[in-house]
Amino acid sequence: MTTPAAIPLAAAPAPPAHSSFPLTPLKIGKFTLQSRLVVGTGKYRDFATMRLALDASGCEVVTVAVRRERLIDKDGRSILEFIDTDRYTILPNTAGCFNAPDAVRVARLGREILEQCNNAGSSWVKLEVLGDRKTLLPDPLGTLEACRELVQDGFTVLCYSSDDPILATRLRDAGAASVMPAGSPIGSGRGIANPANIQLVLELLKDKACGGDAEYPVIVDAGVGTPSDVTIAMELGADGVLLNTGIAHATDPVRMAHAMRLALESGYHGVRAGRIGKKLHASASSPWQGVMTTVIPGE
Numbered sequence: 001m002t003t004p005a006a007i008p009l010a011a012a013p014a015p016p017a018h019s020s021f022p023l024t025p026l027k028i029g030k031f032t033l034q035s036r037l038v039v040g041t042g043k044y045r046d047f048a049t050m051r052l053a054l055d056a057s058g059c060e061v062v063t064v065a066v067r068r069e070r071l072i073d074k075d076g077r078s079i080l081e082f083i084d085t086d087r088y089t090i091l092p093n094t095a096g097c098f099n100a101p102d103a104v105r106v107a108r109l110g111r112e113i114l115e116q117c118n119n120a121g122s123s124w125v126k127l128e129v130l131g132d133r134k135t136l137l138p139d140p141l142g143t144l145e146a147c148r149e150l151v152q153d154g155f156t157v158l159c160y161s162s163d164d165p166i167l168a169t170r171l172r173d174a175g176a177a178s179v180m181p182a183g184s185p186i187g188s189g190r191g192i193a194n195p196a197n198i199q200l201v202l203e204l205l206k207d208k209a210c211g212g213d214a215e216y217p218v219i220v221d222a223g224v225g226t227p228s229d230v231t232i233a234m235e236l237g238a239d240g241v242l243l244n245t246g247i248a249h250a251t252d253p254v255r256m257a258h259a260m261r262l263a264l265e266s267g268y269h270g271v272r273a274g275r276i277g278k279k280l281h282a283s284a285s286s287p288w289q290g291v292m293t294t295v296i297p298g299e
Contacts, residue, residue: 042065053253063090098130103150123155221243
């Protein structure tokens with residue numbers, strides 16, 4: 001019996017280069033971001049590690065708490081000395097504020113500081129008005145009050161919010177350029193604790209049938225602990241993710257920053273690729289027709 005010669009297979013086309021699938025730029029107010037990962041600058045063991053982690057994350061926007069005790073360390077050094085303000089757009093935040101007047105005051109202070117640095121971030125703010133020191137959950141009434149005042153003052157306001165979909169719509173209607181629902185409490189590392197509520201936020205803010213706008217930016221903020229948390233947030237339909245502790249408190253912050261970057265890109269492309277439907281039973285990868293069978297002599 002002659003063994004048939006192997007049939008040469010046509011050369012498979014080379015897989016597309018990574019750059020063949022770029023992220024669509026994200027627009028928030030007058031800002032256009034190439035990276036959808038926003039990284040915080042607090043909690044690092046030193047400024048050198050922070051600087052390396054920011055680079056590894058691929059981010060172009062970094063958020064900085066404006067309060068003086070966070071801007072200046074115990075040695076009198078300003079965190080802004082360790083951030084390339086020509087490379088990164090600073091997103092000042094009002095972390096540590098527990099009422100609307102304080103948040104508005106801190107936002108204006110941040111604007112003054114960044115104007116002196118000639119940084120484009122002087123015209124926007126990540127608004128945080130916290131309810132208490134234990135949970136660090138947002139105060140919905142204080143956040144809404146401060147949002148209205150800052151919008152009137154000309155700020156592009158990104159609002160840190162709970163995952164309450166009704167509050168999200170109120171903040172949007174108050175003029176927030178982006179609503180940023182928490183995946184879980186700040187620094188908890190619990191990931192997306194209530195994905196159903198995040199989906200409702202996205203639906204009410206983006207679905208035209210619900211009065212939303214598909215282009216309205218929703219960024220998941222807080223609680224991210226692992227790269228898979230970032231991927232889940234993007235697969236739910238979020239436009240971006242903001243995180244700090246998940247990188248800064250990792251054993252290797254620089255490697256974790258790189259992992260978070262890849263996770264965001266994975267979730268972004270995965271949701272747009274269109275996943276298969278879920279089924280109760282198995283579904284064979286190959287058809288049953290034409291399957292070779294083994295014939296045993298004598299049977």
